[in-house]
Amino acid sequence: MSIQSGGLRLATAAPWQEQLRDAIRSPAALAEAVGLAPAALPFDAAASADFPLLVPRSFAARMRRGDADDPLLRQVLASAAETRTVEGYGPDPLQELSLPARDQGVLKKYHGRALLITTGACAVNCRYCFRRHFPYQESTGSHRERLQRVSALAGDPTLKELILSGGDPLLLTDRQLAEIVDIADASEHLGTLRLHSRLPIVIPDRVTQTLLAALRRPALRSVMVLHCNHAREIDSATAAAIARLRDAGVLVLNQSVLLAGVNDSVADLEALSLALFDAGALPYYLHMLDPVAGAAHFAVEVDRARHLLGALAGRLPGYLLPRLAVEVAGADSKRELAPAYTPAPKKAQDDL
Numbered sequence: 220m221s222i223q224s225g226g227l228r229l230a231t232a233a234p235w236q237e238q239l240r241d242a243i244r245s246p247a248a249l250a251e252a253v254g255l256a257p258a259a260l261p262f263d264a265a266a267s268a269d270f271p272l273l274v275p276r277s278f279a280a281r282m283r284r285g286d287a288d289d290p291l292l293r294q295v296l297a298s299a300a301e302t303r304t305v306e307g308y309g310p311d312p313l314q315e316l317s318l319p320a321r322d323q324g325v326l327k328k329y330h331g332r333a334l335l336i337t338t339g340a341c342a343v344n345c346r347y348c349f350r351r352h353f354p355y356q357e358s359t360g361s362h363r364e365r366l367q368r369v370s371a372l373a374g375d376p377t378l379k380e381l382i383l384s385g386g387d388p389l390l391l392t393d394r395q396l397a398e399i400v401d402i403a404d405a406s407e408h409l410g411t412l413r414l415h416s417r418l419p420i421v422i423p424d425r426v427t428q429t430l431l432a433a434l435r436r437p438a439l440r441s442v443m444v445l446h447c448n449h450a451r452e453i454d455s456a457t458a459a460a461i462a463r464l465r466d467a468g469v470l471v472l473n474q475s476v477l478l479a480g481v482n483d484s485v486a487d488l489e490a491l492s493l494a495l496f497d498a499g500a501l502p503y504y505l506h507m508l509d510p511v512a513g514a515a516h517f518a519v520e521v522d523r524a525r526h527l528l529g530a531l532a533g534r535l536p537g538y539l540l541p542r543l544a545v546e547v548a549g550a551d552s553k554r555e556l557a558p559a560y561t562p563a564p565k566k567a568q569d570d571l
């Protein structure tokens with residue numbers, strides 16, 4: 220575990236790979252980590268059968284001890300609600316399984332950008348994620364194949380931005396990432412490299428000096444889009460990781476998912492934006508939940524989401540207000556949802 224002392228970060232943390240190996244994978248270990256009796260943890264074995272429990276200890280350490288409703292715990296705990304069948308929720312809500320080139324590990328949904336599926340793995344299994352149903356084994360391939368795909372994208376003059384996603388691209392080794400960045404950097408067309416990652420949040424020690432050296436390129440801008448849903452996910456180690464990224468010239472943004480019981484209040488969303496800003500990251504998107512089978516209990520109604528954003532706009536400067544967005548299957552961009560500034564109905568006001 221890393222500790223902050225007198226402004227100096229003491230080098231007591233295990234390497235990130237070791238932290239990943241040591242991640243919590245059983246309900247008993249999770250209950251112990253959060254100070255709950257095993258029987259008090261609302262874990263459901265059937266829910267975890269196809270998408271197991273996976274929680275880095277550094278993330279569990281930020282959960283409130285003794286609180287089975289903790290918003291960080293809710294994001295990672297397999298619960299009985301996941302086993303319910305709910306109309307409108309399915310395994311492929313964005314219909315990405317049938318997109319051209321998906322089986323070559325590349326998604327070209329948006330103009331000028333291509334997304335490389337680097338790996339199907341993550342350092343944490345978030346219960347609301349579509350990843351539980353996505354057949355990554357058909358999409359990722361070997362590292363050699365990955366490099367071939369990057370070379371093909373680097374030679375495509377219609378592309379300006381290469382997006383590394385997954386799973387979590389920061390699960391690749393620093394050397395593998397450097398090889399990818401080398402190819403992108405040599406491209407005449409690609410000017411921006413974007414990485415989507417939750418690793419700097421859940422295991423901040425993933426932001427190593429060798430990773431930063433790989434990203435620091437004079438001719439290729441790097442953007443790191445973090446995934447953080449609650450202010451308490453940001454502790455001193457996370458803030459230090461974000462500071463290291465910024466010092467290396469990386470633009471750090473954040474996207475969140477609006478999740479019932481996690482961050483669906485004005486106070487929680489305001490605290491998240493302020494905590495991100497304090498740490499050096501700007502709020503970017505607040506996503507509506509994708510209708511993923513097993514995640515319906517996290518859903519927030521569109522109307523309520525728009526009122527939450529309207530109320531949030533009254534409390535924050537515009538640069539700290541995330542854009543409320545929804546992904547629509549087959550659309551060529553995300554759809555932004557306008558904040559609702561009219562007063563919510565009385566009952567809804569009590570819920571904001």
Ligand code: SF4
Binds near residue numbers: 341446
């Ligand atoms: S892709 Fe992101 S949201 Fe999904 S499990 Fe991995 S870290 Fe969590």
